[in-house]
Amino acid sequence: MLPRLAVVDPELTYDLPPRISASTGLDALTQLIEPYVSSRANPMIDALCLEGIRRASHGLARAYKDGSDTEARLDMSLASLFGGLALANAGLGAVHGFAAAIGGAFDAPHGAVCAALLPSVMRMNIRALRARAPQSAALARYEEIARVITKSADASAEEGADAVGQLCAELQIPPLSAYGAGPEHIDALVEAASRASSMKANPIALTPEELREVLAGAL
Ligand SMILES: [Zn+2]
Numbered sequence: 066m067l068p069r070l071a072v073v074d075p076e077l078t079y080d081l082p083p084r085i086s087a088s089t090g091l092d093a094l095t096q097l098i099e100p101y102v103s104s105r106a107n108p109m110i111d112a113l114c115l116e117g118i119r120r121a122s123h124g125l126a127r128a129y130k131d132g133s134d135t136e137a138r139l140d141m142s143l144a145s146l147f148g149g150l151a152l153a154n155a156g157l158g159a160v161h162g163f164a165a166a167i168g169g170a171f172d173a174p175h176g177a178v179c180a181a182l183l184p185s186v187m188r189m190n191i192r193a194l195r196a197r198a199p200q201s202a203a204l205a206r207y208e209e210i211a212r213v214i215t216k217s218a219d220a221s222a223e224e225g226a227d228a229v230g231q232l233c234a235e236l237q238i239p240p241l242s243a244y245g246a247g248p249e250h251i252d253a254l255v256e257a258a259s260r261a262s263s264m265k266a267n268p269i270a271l272t273p274e275e276l277r278e279v280l281a282g283a284l
Contacts, residue, residue, distance in 0.1 A: 088176030096148030117147035156266030166257035173244035184230035203268035
């Protein structure tokens with residue numbers, strides 16, 4: 066489904082309550098991080114992703130704390146637009162693979178599901194890349210994300226994942242157990258997530274055991 070016309074107007078977001086600013090904003094951030102490290106990443110989309118990640122990491126906590134912060138709302142509206150363009154052209158990854166499976170099984174907002182999974186998926190992807198594909202361009206991309214988010218020139222890929230985890234904590238993102246997901250659902254959700262189209266664009270193929278660990282870390 067593609068819109069004929071999309072109106073992206075930050076003013077329409079000024080009275081979004083903090084909880085929805087948090088979940089939709091972290092979905093926007095996920096939709097920039099996943100295409101940037103995707104196996105289908107491409108140079109045109111890279112530029113949009115980096116600018117979007119910079120704006121989201123600048124504006125998200127501010128928009129959450131003060132909905133009338135017009136600069137932060139503009140940053141988040143642009144981050145959301147860039148993420149939409151990015152995912153349509155470069156695909157997504159394991160966060161959205163899981164979100165497709167979980168969204169179909171539990172009454173949980175899409176953005177909150179993505180936010181609960183994002184730090185866990187970033188850590189696992191980085192670990193798997195270091196172990197099985199240390200020369201992968203995706204690892205350098207995770208380092209670039211870390212530098213943009215932490216504003217530190219020597220930040221490691223892992224520090225970027227930690228910074229995203231801290232942002233999720235600051236925005237009071239609940240774990241997936243808040244929507245009724247428990248250890249008893251792990252096998253079925255991993256099975257469904259492995260078949261999701263987004264999973265195919267993940268920068269490295271994660272094993273079923275790794276996917277189980279990711280999900281357990283988000284419960
Ligand atoms: Zn999404």
